[in-house]
Amino acid sequence: MYRFLLTPRWLGYLALTLVAAAVMVFLGNWQLDRYRGRTAVNERIDAGATMAPVPLPDALPAPTAGPGSTGPAPAERITWTKVTATGRYDTSNIVLVRGRTVDSEVGFEVLTPLVLADGSAVLVDRGWIPPVPGGSATVQPQVPAAPTGDVTVTGRVVASESGGGAVDRRDGKLETRRISIPRIAKQLPYPVAGGYVLLDQQTPAADPAFQAVPIGHTNNWQNFGYVVQWWLFAAMSIFGYGWVARREARRAAGLGKPRPPVDRAAEPASSASA
Template sequence: MYRFLLTPRWLGYLALTLVAAAVMVFLGNWQLDRYRARTAVNERIDAGATMSPAPLRDALPAPSGGPGGTGPAPVERVTWTKVTATGRYDTANVVLVRGRTVDNEVGFEVLTPLVLADGTAVLVDRGWIPVAPGAGATAQPSVPAVPAGDVTVTGRVVPSENGGTVGRRDGKLETRRISVTRIAKQLPYPVAGGYVLLDEQTPAADPAFRAVPIGHTNNWQNFGYVVQWWIFAAMSLVGYGWVARREARRLANLDGPRQPLDRAAEPAPATPA
């Protein structure tokens, strides 16, 4: 009954179905890996909110080399964890990061290098400032002055972003992306490979700064894709079986036994005159 499945055409259908199902399972597994990675990020964000801060060097090793160099990027397990460091802000190299949105309002994030006792520095994201009322989205805001003398900061370790160019406008460095390696090339000292998103500061930060919110990743979207791809894979196999069964029934009807003729319905032979 199912011997037709061994014909070249149906073997081709089977091969195509198996390949499609395998691709869908692979895509589901890939989304599962992304779900697990994003879940780990969310767990680190939540843990960082309550953990005691660790010394900066536990998460961001000291950079080696001369001015403009950067240290190694933070390993995944320390991103979004809380650290603390003490140093002096470099007011001559404030970095404005334009086009950043908080509560649907466009403004600037303000990064300032914190120069440590060993002569290296770490970029500190001091917070967000809106553009001046009536000014354009690229108009530089008035940046509050930094405290004089030693400053102790506590914040989250954030990995460098990719892309963006860094230039100087009106005496301040400006960029669209927080690319630590590109910003470091504009600075006269080596810089840590990640930056610190400020939570607390001693002396206290200026109230003009608004805290940059830390958003959780949408890991459940990836989990939904996992279920979707695996269901599609199962549907492709079930669909092949359904089509094969329908074809088997069609062939069975074509090859079934013929019904005998009804003799009573046949015309009587003609009687000779």
């Protein structure tokens, strides 16, 4: 019944089905890797919220080159680790990161270099502030003054953002759209750590005008849904090939032909009507 499966046409159908199923399994495995990676990020975020802070050098190696250079980027397993550092804010090189959204409002994140005892610095994201009321998104807001003297910060290690764009200086402040540490570091007179610190706490206390930048968990369950989807499609393609082959085999054997309609008019009269 199934010898027809060895014909060139059906062998072609089989090859096409297997290739399609293999591609779908590959896509499912790729989404599974993304699910695992995003799950690990969420776990690091949760762990960073409750862990005791570690000294900054334990998470971010100090830069070793000259001014304007950037230290090594934090390892993936280090991101969102809670750290603490003490230094002095360099208020002459405040960085305004425009186009940042908090609670559906577009404003600015304010980064300020914290100069450490060894002469290097780490960028500290002090928080988010709204735009000037009635002004455009490009109007510089009034930035709360940073504490003078020694400042101790506690926050999470965040990796440099990809992309970038220009880092411009306007009215005494640097402006950018992305927190690209290598680009920002070129505008600064000291070496800069390869990751930045998203502020949780500060001594002396931070100005209440700052709003904490929320840390959003990644949507890992969306990737898990894609895993199920692609693997289900792969199984359905194999099942569909088998179903079509079985139907063809039954048709060839005459098992799938519909019965002809019965002509009631040609039937002999029953004894009951005689």
